[in-house]
Amino acid sequence: MRHLWLGATLAIILGGAVMPSRAADTPTLTIFAAADLAFALRDLAPRFEKAHGIKVSLVLGSTGNLARQIEHGAPADLFFAANESFVDDLVRIGAVIPETRGLYAQGRLALATARSFGAKLTDLRQLADTRVRRIAIANPQHAPYGKAAEQALRKVGLWETVQPKLVYGENIRHTLQFLQTGATEVGIVALSVANVPEIDWVAIDPALHAPLNQVVAVVRNSGRPELGLAFIQFVGGPEGRRIMKSYGFLLPGEF
Amino acid sequence: MDLFPVWLSLRVSLVATALTVVVGIPVAWFLARRRHVGKEVVAALVVSPLVLPPTVLGYYLLVLIGTPGPIGRLLGSLGIELAFTWRAAVLAACVGSLPLLIRAAQAGFESVDERLEQAARTLGRSEPSVFWSVSLPLAWRAVVAGMVLAFCRAFGDFGITLMVAGNIPGRTQTLPLAIYDHVQANAMREANVLALLAVGAVIILLVGVGRLARVRY
Numbered sequence: 001m002r003h004l005w006l007g008a009t010l011a012i013i014l015g016g017a018v019m020p021s022r023a024a025d026t027p028t029l030t031i032f033a034a035a036d037l038a039f040a041l042r043d044l045a046p047r048f049e050k051a052h053g054i055k056v057s058l059v060l061g062s063t064g065n066l067a068r069q070i071e072h073g074a075p076a077d078l079f080f081a082a083n084e085s086f087v088d089d090l091v092r093i094g095a096v097i098p099e100t101r102g103l104y105a106q107g108r109l110a111l112a113t114a115r116s117f118g119a120k121l122t123d124l125r126q127l128a129d130t131r132v133r134r135i136a137i138a139n140p141q142h143a144p145y146g147k148a149a150e151q152a153l154r155k156v157g158l159w160e161t162v163q164p165k166l167v168y169g170e171n172i173r174h175t176l177q178f179l180q181t182g183a184t185e186v187g188i189v190a191l192s193v194a195n196v197p198e199i200d201w202v203a204i205d206p207a208l209h210a211p212l213n214q215v216v217a218v219v220r221n222s223g224r225p226e227l228g229l230a231f232i233q234f235v236g237g238p239e240g241r242r243i244m245k246s247y248g249f250l251l252p253g254e255f
Numbered sequence: 256m257d258l259f260p261v262w263l264s265l266r267v268s269l270v271a272t273a274l275t276v277v278v279g280i281p282v283a284w285f286l287a288r289r290r291h292v293g294k295e296v297v298a299a300l301v302v303s304p305l306v307l308p309p310t311v312l313g314y315y316l317l318v319l320i321g322t323p324g325p326i327g328r329l330l331g332s333l334g335i336e337l338a339f340t341w342r343a344a345v346l347a348a349c350v351g352s353l354p355l356l357i358r359a360a361q362a363g364f365e366s367v368d369e370r371l372e373q374a375a376r377t378l379g380r381s382e383p384s385v386f387w388s389v390s391l392p393l394a395w396r397a398v399v400a401g402m403v404l405a406f407c408r409a410f411g412d413f414g415i416t417l418m419v420a421g422n423i424p425g426r427t428q429t430l431p432l433a434i435y436d437h438v439q440a441n442a443m444r445e446a447n448v449l450a451l452l453a454v455g456a457v458i459i460l461l462v463g464v465g466r467l468a469r470v471r472y
Contacts, residue, residue, distance in 0.1 A: 035439065060440075
């Protein structure tokens with residue numbers, strides 16, 4: 001028994017003394033980013049790493065959670081949000097540098113159909129079809145793409161009709177997983193993550209919903225704001241724009 | 256494939272289990288033996304972390320230990336950084352594990368015949384000695400069961416860790432967070448390999464502990 005306590009104490013001492021951390025010899029840029037950027041940033045980051053000889057660490061999550069973590073001192077250098085209001089809140093409390101706040105893209109919605117469903121939907125109005133039993137959207141209470149999906153469905157006059165068929169995903173990736181597993185036949189997802197083998201999709205007219213403004217800012221606590229700014233410039237540069245476009249984002253100058 | 260999350264998770268859950276034992280066993284002992292008003296309240300408070308959604312619990316913790324929070328400021332003035340470090344992952348794991356260990360150990364201590372403890376006292380044993388030589392050896396199996404539960408809960412924690420330690424690759428990304436990230440990135444092969452590793456590691460560890468416990472006691 002005594003050995004157990006001895007072992008426990010030892011483990012704590014050792015645990016406190018040796019901190020596991022990857023070699024910190026190359027400077028690292030830590031980017032907190034909304035989940036709809038998952039695929040685009042995983043494509044962009046290695047190119048930036050190569051060009052600048054630094055390491056990019058991507059932390060992807062829901063915009064709301066990430067904003068709260070930054071508010072409480074998270075070690076982020078850059079914050080890419082899927083919704084501008086969260087960045088504006090951080091500007092207000094001084095957690096991000098106001099001058100660095102910039103609109104980098106607008107998100108787009110896609111009408112997605114699981115391949116297992118057979119037919120491919122090409123128009124929102126087809127959602128009223130009785131063969132469509134379940135429709136996945138992100139939670140309109142808090143997910144930006146869910147709010148936009150609700151607006152689009154209202155605009156085409158289908159919100160009341162389809163409401164009994166709706167299932168809510170926690171965020172846009174979760175919504176897509178409903179479709180990838182075939183648990184729901186159709187859904188409204190972010191175009192930027194829609195390129196997965198299990199689904200077919202068509203883009204939804206952005207005029208049907210309020211703009212999904214994607215906003216970035218450098219975090220106040222960042223020890224290297226110049227690196228963050230360089231990354232923002234890279235995303236807005238020719239190579240960055242080409243890649244962002246390939247993931248279906250609308251870019252400044254296009255809206 | 257990056258195996259850092261595996262090592263981090265093993266380390267975090269081992270340290271967390273050790274801390275949970277050090278903090279939890281005295282509490283379990285107190286709850287099992289002392290009789291006074293408010294004991295039930297303490298017992299209920301102890302398990303209350305189990306009823307909150309983990310991310311919400313993590314958020315409350317973050318408010319306390321984040322840089323602007325009361326505990327965060329105190330630690331900051333001492334030069335200690337807690338939030339968004341691996342130590343925060345240990346704290347998160349402990350918060351989730353403590354209720355399980357305390358409940359199991361408390362049940363174990365309660366099942367020890369108090370007359371045996373009384374007998375030890377009449378033979379001149381001090382209170383700590385009674386605990387070490389009578390109560391703990393008799394409650395041993397329940398305590399080990401609690402430790403196993405605590406370890407598994409610590410190893411698998413997702414929500415609390417996500418909030419207080421962040422999900423920073425190479426720094427605070429534990430195994431459950433890494434698996435979740437791979438699923439989110441649609442990298443199912445990596446996710447499946449890590450999930451198998453997680454289950455495999457815990458099975459090997461627990462079978463080992465089971466063997467050891469049987470040999471020694």
